[in-house]
Amino acid sequence: MSIPSSPAFAALHSLSNLPRSPLGMTPTPLSLLARVTALCGGPQIWIKRDDCTGLATGGNKTRKLEFLLGQARAMGCDTLISQGALQSNHARQVAAAGAVAGMKVHLVLSDAVPDRSANYAKVGNIQLCRLLGAQVQCIVGDANADEVCAALAQQLRRDGSRPYVIPMGGSNGMGALGYAAAFAELAQQMQQLNAPLDAVVLASGSGGTQAGLMLGGWLQGWQGRIHGVSVGPTKEVLSARVNYALVDACELLGLPADAAASVELITEMGFKGPHYGVPDAATFKALELAAREEGILLDPVYSAKGFAGLLQACATGGALHGLSNVVFLHTGGVAAMSAYPEAGEVL
Structure with a gap:
């Protein structure tokens, strides 16, 4: 060096x-x-x-979430919103981070991988997201997840929550x-x-x-x-x-x-x-x-x-x-x- x-x-x-x-x-x-x-x-x-x-x-998303969650808490947020594919590793770790912080978590997951069985949407990461307490919304693969997350954040604000939106992959x-x-x-x-x-x-x-x-x-x-x-x-x-x-x-x-x-x-x-x-x-x-x-x-x-x-x-x-x-x-x-x-x- x-x-x-x-x-x-x-x-x-x-x-x-x-x-x-x-x-x-x-x-x-x-x-x-x-x-x-x-x-x-x-x-x-x-x-x-x-x-x-x-x-x-x-x-790897854990290291990113340390900074993202740090900012969210500093801003006084009480809810995390993020997105990914149905088997998103990032979504699983967002759900876990929310559990650690005592925050609500909403996940928008896209059915973006072709030719998978019906079981694909029930096991693995998506199962763990639900186990960790996240609210999961599944959307079709060509839907605009950014727009869905933005609309969800707007609705949560109207309902009195203070959401923090994390982009795909925390990236x-x-x-x-x-x-x-x-x-x-x-x-x-x-x-x-x-x-x-x-x-x-x-x-x-x-x-x-x-x-x-x-x-x-x-x-x-x-x-x-x-x-x-x-x-x-x-x-x-x-x-x-x-x-x-x-x-x-x-x-x-x-x-x-x-x-x-x-x-x-x-x-x-x-x-x-x-x-x-x-x-x-x-x-x-x-x-x-x-x-x-x-x-x-x-x-x-x-x-x-x-x-x-x-x-x-x-x-x-x-x-x-x-x-x-x-x-x-x-x-x-x-x-x-x-x-x-x-x-x-x-x-």
Whole structure:
């Protein structure tokens, strides 16, 4: 790591002073994937276990929600509203965060994944959302969830509630700050292991986690790569989502919008499968390899697609093959596995 600039020091101070509601069990573990490293024959591959954040089975959204919930409570809100797909990991963690804070939670969930059975809307994350006490409203996949959430917030205000609307994936600037802070945790862990960090690979969908890591790297004076593997969005859509969250996060810290522009935006499109929420052969192969070589459970919507991208990037001829140390960020999602019974049948 190089020495952060003066603007970065000021931004780090601003970050530490923002309202934040502790939700996760951090720091999360970081360990070497020795068998996968040997199979790829390239850099040492490490895994950052943000599936172990602890909030209702954990996941990456917990870190975002610490800042989002902190702002909501500082504003005097008593209700959380958010959106996602029927098997949204984000929605599950919003429901859990609301339970921890004693706040009501309303979730607008889109039936956006094609060709699933009727059981898909009953098990996994959506079952846990209801168990956690959230009010769940399901909408058709082509409905505008932003408009539904806005109308719901307006109605709740008329009824005397004080709602706080969280965007898809918690991926605005405030949510992204969760991973600006998380990068410092990761960097310190790698430093303690005397393993210089060259790149971070993650599944990327709503873009906020990738944006936060990019900003966190810049704040630490880091010169490595944040390698996002799309789980469904096109390159144009994913890049726009990451850039939106990054610019918004910079403004929250008093930085110019282009402060982190020196951190390259890398998006891999080769493992998103036929559709968001639909795994393909590469997804299932990554699921099997992680489970059978390292005893690690991934999910077929996010982390397995990201891991498939990691395997290709670290193998001979891959974009990260010549590096020394690469970290895979496990973003969680195993709670949705019961909605994908084919994951156990096709291996």
